[in-house]
Amino acid sequence: MYLDCNATTVPHPKALKEAKRAFKVWGNPSSVYQFATEAKSFLWESRQNLSQFINSHPLELIFTSGASEANNLALKGLFDGLTSSKNHLSKKNEQSEDLQERDELIISAVEHPSIMAVADYLSKKGFKVYKIPVSREGELDEDFFNKSLSEKTLLVSIMAANNETGVLFPLKKLIERAHSKGALFHSDMVQMLSKSSVDVRDLNLDLASFSAHKCYGLKGCGMLYCKKGVPLESLIHGGSQERSRRAGTENLPGIASFAAIASEKDFFLQKNKTIQALKNNMETQILNDIPRSQVISYKQARLPNTSSILIDGVKGESLLINLDLKGFSVSVGSACSSGRQGGSSVLSAMGFTETEASSCLRISLDYRIRKKDINKFVKALKSSVEKIRSLKTTQ
Ligand code: PLP
Secondary structure: OEOEOOOOOOOOHHHHHHHHHHHHOOOOOOOOOHHHHHHHHHHHHHHHHHHHHHOOOHHHEEEEOOHHHHHHHHHHHHHHHHHHOHHHHHOOOHHHHHHHOOOEEEEEOOOOHHHHHHHHHHHHOOOEEEEEOEOOOOOEOHHHHHHHOOOOEEEEEOOOEOOOOOEEOOHHHHHHHHHHOOOEEEEEOOOOEOOEOOOHHHHOOOEEEEEHHHHOOOOOOEEEEEOOOOOOOOOOOOOOHHHHOOOOOOOHHHHHHHHHHHHOHHHHHHHHHHHHHHHHHHHHHHHHHOOOEEEOOOOOOEOOOEEEEEEOOOOHHHHHHHHHHOOOEOEOOOHHHOOOOOOOHHHHHOOOOHHHHOOEEEEEOOOOOOHHHHHHHHHHHHHHHHHHHHHHHHO
16 A cells, blocks of 8 residues: 655646557657647647646646756756856846845744755855744744844745645645735645645746656656746756756657646545545554554644654554555655754654654555555555564563
């Protein structure tokens, strides 16, 4: 039973079907002869579907190899771009000129490594970076945010939903505040897409990152939404694909799989009500049946499919192996934090001790999950916990 959908998802049959169709359309979308027009139209249709998915203009999408690249492009493309090509950008518009005077970045302390590492890179290059702390419940320290924000802030980058705890951040409010100081706003919306409706225009976002394999599409495909007029330098130089903001021939099968998910938007949004109810039921069963267990950020608004569970005195790694032997795939923290010394950086930023963080398990549900699966899983979890605890007492 696969219970690790925040790491990657089992592709939806329609995503596979569209990817297969794209494999046959093997012309280069940038070629000019007739044969390639099929690939070009396929790419354009996919772009249109995806722009409807997030309510943007098709030309505001930049296809990338995934969300890690989209996050890098958003942050480096803006900071490196503005400083390395001041004259070039200032010719573009007045907004660019104002932005050039700014050199500060604000992120949350629980961002994905593809934001954290770029922030560290920018900090080494001399840019000032503020990391907004979160409470033990995962809430953002809004006072800290307000104090960090100033006329020097170039960009705020705060995720829509955390990949480990599922906690949702109050984006609309934060975006309004950032804009009131003239700063741009980027959001890593990877875990939000397909689990909740995403409307970049209504949110008034400037930049947003997405990944196909986190929402039932294929790996190796993502996109950056870049609002018209936002100055951005390419990270990959070469051809003029993606309006010269990301060189390289487009990954048509990956993009087609992503667009297939966009076409199924209503189906996924509808499914979330069921997933949320099943997750609530699973959490209640765990809290009732497993002594000394707690759900992290229990009272916070969270993604419908994500639970992070702390089971006192039981190592998450031991549980993971035990459950794996019984056929259940869960994770301890995110796939990106596996092997990291000291465990999850997210839980550590929330103030959990190393021992507490190492006793956590992340469960992220697939839309195909049923009530009987949940019951089976909780039963297996309970017996694994009992087994590990009994071994400890006999040692
Ligand atoms: N952002 C978040 C919140 C994620 O969960 C992930 C994946 O783990 C990424 C970014 C990176 O996505 P990708 O695998 O497409 O590079």
